[in-house]
Amino acid sequence: MRIDYPIDGRFGKYGGKYIPETLVPAVEELESAYKRYKNDPEFQDELSYYLTNYAGRPTPLYFAKNLSEYVGGARIYLKREDLLHGGAHKTNNTLGQGLLAKRMGKKRIIAETGAGQHGVGTAMASAVLGLNAEIYMGAKDAERQKLNVFRMQLLGSKVHEVMSGSQTLKDAINEALRDWITNLQKTYYLIGSVVGPHPYPMMVRDFQSIIGQEIIQQTREISNTLPNVVVACVGGGSNAIGTFFPFVDHSEVLLYGVEAGGQGIHTGKHSATLSAGSQGILHGMLTYLLQDEFGQIVETHSISAGLDYPGVGPEHALLKDLKRAKYVECVDDDAINAFLVLSKLEGIIPALEPSHAVAYAMKLAKHMNRSENIVVTLSGRGDKDVEVVSEYLRMKEKKEK
Amino acid sequence: MGSNRLRGKFDELSKKNEHALICYVVAGYPDVTTTEDIISSLVISGADIIEIGIPFSDPIADGSVIQEASHRALLCGITPDKCLRISQNIRSKFPDLPILIMTYSNILLKSGFRNFMTRSNLSGVDGFILPDLAIEESCCYIEQATKLGLATVFLASPNTPENRLKVIVNKCSGFVYVVSVYGITGMRKSFENYTVDAIKNIKHVAGSKIPVAVGFGISNASHIRFMVDAGADAVIIGSAIVEKIKSNPNKEKMLLELRSYIVSLKNACK
Numbered sequence: 001m002r003i004d005y006p007i008d009g010r011f012g013k014y015g016g017k018y019i020p021e022t023l024v025p026a027v028e029e030l031e032s033a034y035k036r037y038k039n040d041p042e043f044q045d046e047l048s049y050y051l052t053n054y055a056g057r058p059t060p061l062y063f064a065k066n067l068s069e070y071v072g073g074a075r076i077y078l079k080r081e082d083l084l085h086g087g088a089h090k091t092n093n094t095l096g097q098g099l100l101a102k103r104m105g106k107k108r109i110i111a112e113t114g115a116g117q118h119g120v121g122t123a124m125a126s127a128v129l130g131l132n133a134e135i136y137m138g139a140k141d142a143e144r145q146k147l148n149v150f151r152m153q154l155l156g157s158k159v160h161e162v163m164s165g166s167q168t169l170k171d172a173i174n175e176a177l178r179d180w181i182t183n184l185q186k187t188y189y190l191i192g193s194v195v196g197p198h199p200y201p202m203m204v205r206d207f208q209s210i211i212g213q214e215i216i217q218q219t220r221e222i223s224n225t226l227p228n229v230v231v232a233c234v235g236g237g238s239n240a241i242g243t244f245f246p247f248v249d250h251s252e253v254l255l256y257g258v259e260a261g262g263q264g265i266h267t268g269k270h271s272a273t274l275s276a277g278s279q280g281i282l283h284g285m286l287t288y289l290l291q292d293e294f295g296q297i298v299e300t301h302s303i304s305a306g307l308d309y310p311g312v313g314p315e316h317a318l319l320k321d322l323k324r325a326k327y328v329e330c331v332d333d334d335a336i337n338a339f340l341v342l343s344k345l346e347g348i349i350p351a352l353e354p355s356h357a358v359a360y361a362m363k364l365a366k367h368m369n370r371s372e373n374i375v376v377t378l379s380g381r382g383d384k385d386v387e388v389v390s391e392y393l394r395m396k397e398k399k400e401k
Numbered sequence: 402m403g404s405n406r407l408r409g410k411f412d413e414l415s416k417k418n419e420h421a422l423i424c425y426v427v428a429g430y431p432d433v434t435t436t437e438d439i440i441s442s443l444v445i446s447g448a449d450i451i452e453i454g455i456p457f458s459d460p461i462a463d464g465s466v467i468q469e470a471s472h473r474a475l476l477c478g479i480t481p482d483k484c485l486r487i488s489q490n491i492r493s494k495f496p497d498l499p500i501l502i503m504t505y506s507n508i509l510l511k512s513g514f515r516n517f518m519t520r521s522n523l524s525g526v527d528g529f530i531l532p533d534l535a536i537e538e539s540c541c542y543i544e545q546a547t548k549l550g551l552a553t554v555f556l557a558s559p560n561t562p563e564n565r566l567k568v569i570v571n572k573c574s575g576f577v578y579v580v581s582v583y584g585i586t587g588m589r590k591s592f593e594n595y596t597v598d599a600i601k602n603i604k605h606v607a608g609s610k611i612p613v614a615v616g617f618g619i620s621n622a623s624h625i626r627f628m629v630d631a632g633a634d635a636v637i638i639g640s641a642i643v644e645k646i647k648s649n650p651n652k653e654k655m656l657l658e659l660r661s662y663i664v665s666l667k668n669a670c671k
Contacts, residue, residue, distance in 0.1 A: 009537075016537070016538050017535050017537055017538065018506055018533050018534060018535065018538055019533060019535055020461065020462045020532050020533055020535075020556065020558075020580075021532075021535065021555070021556040021557060021558045021561060021569075021580065022556075022558040022559075022560060022580060022583060022584075024535055024558075024561070024565070025558075025560045025561065025562065026560075164465075164468055164469075164472070165458065165459065165468075165472065170459060171459075174459050174460075174461050177461045178461060178462075178464075178585050181461075181462070181583065181584060181585055182583055182584040182585065183583070184560075184583060185583070279510070280507045280510060280511060281505070281506045281507040281510055281533070282459060282507060283459075283461075284533075286510075286538075289507075291507070291511065293511070294480050294481050294482075294508070294511060295457075295481070295507045295508045295509075295510065295511030295512070296457065296458040296475060297458045297459050297507075298458075
């Protein structure tokens with residue numbers, strides 16, 4: 001399968017540019033700048049310099065021996081994006097777009113953030129590249145991720161708490177878009193996932209594809225083959241598409257995207273957009289959405305703020321329709337369990353987002369042969385989540401008593 | 402036929418040498434019955450064209466006033482079907498009044514453009530304004546609008562380049578909606594010269610083919626004179642009306658205040 005997308009800004013029928021007219025020239029300016037620098041050796045050299053020396057690439061591909069033995073099946077490898085500077089894969093994208101913004105002569109950066117990881121990534125890239133960042137964060141998210149709010153402030157960024165709507169990631173994106181419409185001449189909107197109008201889903205994918213490229217190289221070095229299965233968590237879907245994209249042509253490699261099943265899809269309290277959503281238009285793109293029968297976007301739920309989003313990148317929508325990737329869900333309980341298991345067995349505290357992927361990989365591995373390999377992208381580390389997890393465990397203990 | 406009703410209104414006004422006053426309301430805010438009473442008051446006091454806003458959960462082109470009103474209306478259970486019923490009731494009261502729906506693309510997409518636009522047509526709607534539908538994504542919408550004789554209104558911005566303006570003008574069958582400023586909806590104290598340039602520029606491209614209406618931030622008679630002097634054929638008042646509704650919990654007083662407000666605005670259009 002050779003996928004050469006997007007064509008005219010679309011992944012199949014998904015994607016596009018559903019935006020207010022005022023943003024059209026800004027998005028076109030961005031597209032032409034990106035096209036220009038994408039293949040510019042000087043730009044790529046600078047990006048690669050920062051990725052290596054500042055952010056710490058390549059990240060290791062670690063064989064989780066204890067976890068594999070515990071599960072008893074396939075060999076489980078972890079792609080350690082949690083070791084990237086900033087503590088998550090987000091830095092791959094913020095450095096790329098930060099350098100692009102600089103070349104475009106835009107010094108004011110705005111960004112949205114859910115769990116706060118993209119906000120932190122943006123704040124870091126802005127600090128090191130000499131840009132001024134303002135980050136929009138839903139008030140509810142700011143409350144449950146206080147540590148990251150303080151990190152952003154320490155790094156010199158201004159954090160705007162968003163009080164409108166559901167006060168989570170989608171509202172932060174709405175507010176960032178409104179800011180962009182108002183201040184677009186001087187402002188660069190640094191989107192954190194493979195969402196938004198074209199060219200964002202393509203550009204963010206390109207910056208994140210280094211994850212999958214390294215996995216291919218590293219598995220070849222280790223075993224001279226490709227993994228049998230690749231697993232990543234999907235909120236907006238940037239770490240997943242970055243992991244999947246280089247594998248799309250290798251049809252023998254099975255791709256699994258794990259969405260947040262929350263308290264279970266039947267309860268309605270989840271964020272499993274691809275599994276349970278329908279087609280719609282939000283944040284400039286046509287994609288799968290969680291919406292009611294009238295087209296109103298509904299509130300989502302997940303234990304992890306980073307997966308708590310009612311939309312998903314349009315390229316995932318296409319991969320789902322093509323059946324090239326399989327999208328499944330993992331409930332809060334299972335994600336917490338994987339969080340605890342990985343911490344105890346491997347000494348790695350994962351973020352709650354990739355804990356969903358780890359949980360699903362454990363399920364898959366059990367039914368696979370010991371000679372087979374699974375790679376899980378561990379998209380971030382879990383320091384930010386320890387409070388949420390301890391609260392969760394406390395509540396659970398209370399319920400059981 | 403929707404686009405005819407609009408054209409008729411603009412012809413009638415231009416014969417009288419008047420400019421059109423277009424008024425926007427958030428359907429279902431504060432409730433459905435009051436919305437209908439508000440629209441009637443607006444029309445009786447001088448509104449030439451009515452925009453019925455169907456609330457959407459994520460209105461990215463709107464400022465805080467319309468966001469909050471939409472949010473409240475949704476919490477009170479407004480649905481697109483109830484909004485169309487408002488249109489139907491207004492249509493039976495005012496057979497010649499041009500009625501437009503302003504909402505976001507997903508509301509139409511969810512029931513299917515064809516389905517939604519057909520039902521709108523049957524409910525007396527004359528056309529649509531969809532602020533998040535760029536012309537590139539509009540082919541299926543335009544096809545249905547043409548079939549049903551509904552008016553299309555696309556937005557143009559101060560930063561829209563001239564070659565793009567030409568395409569936009571050609572795709573509009575109701576009027577061209579000029580966004581006065583870089584920004585979202587909501588009242589402003591004053592406007593800058595770039596707004597004048599934008600109106601002149603768009604007016605130049607539109608020629609006599611199609612009327613040019615200006616919206617975003619307009620709230621008083623001097624704003625209206627400013628836009629009209631720059632060449633606008635129509636002005637659109639939105640947030641200012643919603644704000645008046647919001648700040649006046651007494652319905653009768655609110656309707657009275659709205660009436661005198663609209664009379665003063667309409668006078669500035671003459």
